[in-house]
Amino acid sequence: MSRFAEVGKVFTYNRNWLLRLNELNRLVQFCRQNKVQLMDAQSGHAHALALQLKKRMPDVKLVVH
Numbered sequence: 001m002s003r004f005a006e007v008g009k010v011f012t013y014n015r016n017w018l019l020r021l022n023e024l025n026r027l028v029q030f031c032r033q034n035k036v037q038l039m040d041a042q043s044g045h046a047h048a049l050a051l052q053l054k055k056r057m058p059d060v061k062l063v064v065h
Contacts, residue, residue: 009034024052031057038063 011030027049030036040063041050050062 024049024056027053028056031060036060040065 009030011027031039031053037059038061039050039053041047042065047064050064053060054062
């Protein structure tokens with residue numbers, strides 16, 4: 001993660017499913033504050049969270065691999 005932080009801001013999240021709504025709210029706030037246009041989801045958890053983000057912020061582009 002440190003090499004990504006050198007390029008831009010990095011959002012980290014708790015993978016506990018019970019806290020998912022809280023993490024989604026934090027992600028939406030992070031994206032709005034930092035004017036995020038592109039999200040790179042590198043795991044299944046990140047992908048699921050990103051798909052929920054797309055419902056709230058449809059203009060954010062999503063990269064999944």
